[in-house]
Ligand SMILES: Cc1cc2nc3c(=O)[nH]c(=O)nc-3n(C[C@H](O)[C@H](O)[C@H](O)COP(=O)(O)OP(=O)(O)OC[C@H]3O[C@@H](n4cnc5c(N)ncnc54)[C@H](O)[C@@H]3O)c2cc1C
């Protein structure tokens with residue numbers, strides 16, 4: 200169960216090797232979390248991630264999960280929930296894709312969409328249903344500012360996040376009164392090995408800062424969290440810029 | 451009405467059933483269902499809401515039916531929801547609102563015993579009993595708790611030194627257990643000791659027979675004095691009533707946890723006895739006419755939507771100072787109404803909203819006699835940290851009560867409120883837990899919403915017995931609450 204400050208005792212991360220996901224797990228383990236499930240495509244990296252969290256004192260288990268195989272989600276994730284309550288699910292899987300390449304390779308672009316959007320729709324619905332039966336729990340969805348307004352430089356990724364974000368908003372409304380909180384997290388550029396070498400945008404942040412914002416959002420029972428918080432007013436201004444102006448911005 | 455003029459009816463343990471439960475099939479996911487029985491529940495602190503099927507049984511049969519029909523996530527009894535944390539919640543399962551079982555079955559107006567349903571509130575008991583010259587044996591800081599909640603949380607009052615906890619005055623109770631049977635449970639049995647303070651986890655208390663305390667008036671004679679620091683306070687809390695040579699029946703101190711340095715622990719100490727008839731002689735004739743009248747006053751409720759942070763550090767510091775200096779240095783024999791002395795907060799319905807939507811945590815711990823240094827360290831820690839705790843109360847407890855999970859133990863009990871939205875409050879309370887556990891103390895589970903489960907066994911040495919009894923009595927864990935899940939009770 201979550202405590203009075205919204206800190207979960209058990210955590211399921213979908214995308215078990217995600218930098219942001221693991222930074223969040225480390226932070227929550229230091230507070231209360233004892234049981235962690237890392238769901239992801241089996242790999243040495245997944246096992247290493249589990250071992251690292253074990254050294255922090257958590258009981259960690261891994262479970263094979265592939266966002267691109269929605270047919271398996273109900274069974275695979277359902278099994279996790281039969282082993283005990285999950286207080287928080289962190290939907291952390293996602294791929295950036297390679298915009299320049301993917302524009303010329305539609306199947307690759309579709310993979311981005313299928314991972315980030317349809318994969319999340321499937322896994323999100325499965326988890327929300329299980330949380331609803333529990334009568335409590337948080338589904339934390341890692342969206343992105345990129346979904347807020349499509350940009351020339353990453354609109355394939357951005358559109359997939361826009362879909363995910365809209366889906367999560369609606370899901371949150373559907374969950375009102377069920378005891379389930381859906382929290383949308385919209386980070387800006389997060390410095391991590393995955394984004395190394397990519398051009399940083401202003402207001403860049405770190406996985407640890409995202410983790411801290413998630414902890415705060417849990418405590419406040421927020422519906423939306425921007426990281427850093429300054430992105431909220433910035434994006435709300437950008438959203439209303441006329442397109443010709445927006446196109447010329449260096450963001 | 452004279453004491454003898456009242457005839458109690460005979461104790462009927464099965465109130466007449468007034469119809470069958472409506473079994474209409476409902477779609478739990480229909481947002482337009484006006485009868486949606488799934489509700490979001492929290493404790494009085496308004497933290498960690500969870501959703502459950504709320505059932506309001508009107509008879510013992512309906513209660514038994516609800517328990518037998520509990521789904522895989524079980525069921526838990528709920529009284530008036532005054533437990534601060536998650537003791538009376540059950541996410542995804544059912545919660546039995548016991549307040550419809552509100553019959554007073556019998557009053558022995560000579561011997562001072564009442565038999566009533568578990569859903570009867572202490573407020574109701576006072577309305578009925580005070581005019582007859584009887585008071586509840588133990589009252590918490592609010593009258594709006596049920597008899598079932600008083601047993602489930604084995605509540606204590608400012609008279610713990612003299613009277614012990616509520617369950618010590620329970621002569622017998624009827625318990626609906628997981629098998630759907632109703633058992634009569636008597637003090638001195640393991641099932642009684644597991645149920646007293648057992649947080650509803652042994653079953654549903656349906657009714658209880660409770661011994662009362664005689665009073666001659668509905669007023670209190672109150673001695674108020676300031677204590678300049680912690681040593682002063684502890685000394686005064688140990689001292690006897692100069693008027694009687696015995697300990698005061700009731701003693702509580704409101705402590706200013708923001709005061710530091712030489713003022714550390716400064717408090718206003720309130721000690722009281724039930725006023726004897728003679729004490730009313732000073733009053734005008736009109737006020738003397740009905741010495742046992744019970745007349746609590748109520749103010750309008752706190753508005754539903756208040757910003758969090760209303761009670762920030764500056765505001766609380768100011769209020770604490772004003773209130774400390776406003777208290778008399780020493781005033782004796784003041785006459786106060788029962789409600790004014792015991793339940794000042796009940797005058798403001800829903801005062802818990804003042805902390806905003808993130809709610810608040812009440813932290814209460816006890817450390818034993820001889821652990822005064824540990825108490826001082828904790829008070830210092832709180833003062834140094836400067837968290838705005840507006841309502842902090844120190845009490846002296848007498849001997850520990852028999853309940854396996856009962857909170858009181860001979861020593862010093864401190865309760866403080868913290869807004870849940872405060873950055874760092876969670877880890878701060880974790881640090882206090884370590885101090886408390888190291889001093890052999892414990893925190894009150896009926897108020898808890900955040901304890902680390904690992905500390906529970908150290909704080910409650912009878913935990914293993916409690917778990918074993920539960921495992922035998924309720925192998926399917928029918929009785930389950932958010933608290934029992936969180937602390938793995
Ligand atoms: C302003 C305020 C002041 C307080 N002061 C004090 C104090 O001085 N001393 C003190 O000890 N406590 C104090 N409390 C706490 C309160 O007295 C206890 O939490 C009490 O248990 C609440 O009773 P309730 O009827 O509201 O029960 P709930 O809060 O609804 O339930 C409390 C527990 O009792 C169980 N329970 C309720 N009914 C039944 C039943 N019929 N059968 C079995 N189990 C049942 C529930 O499952 C739960 O575990 C205070 C609370 C407030 C809000």
Ligand SMILES: NC(=O)c1ccc[n+]([C@@H]2O[C@H](COP(=O)([O-])OP(=O)(O)OC[C@H]3O[C@@H](n4cnc5c(N)ncnc54)[C@H](OP(=O)(O)O)[C@@H]3O)[C@@H](O)[C@H]2O)c1
Pocket residue numbers: 213214215216217218219220239240242244264265266267290291292293294295314341342343344385386387388389390391393394
């Ligand atoms: N980094 C940023 O700048 C940034 C900014 C805003 C939002 N976000 C979002 O935040 C989330 C986490 O980001 P991050 O930086 O932590 O990313 P990361 O470290 O690259 O992690 C991404 C995770 O997604 C998993 N994944 C990818 N495809 C999958 C599939 N088909 N099935 C299952 N898992 C799959 C990866 O698992 P494998 O190990 O199997 O590849 C990995 O665990 C992502 O949704 C991302 O879009 C990131």
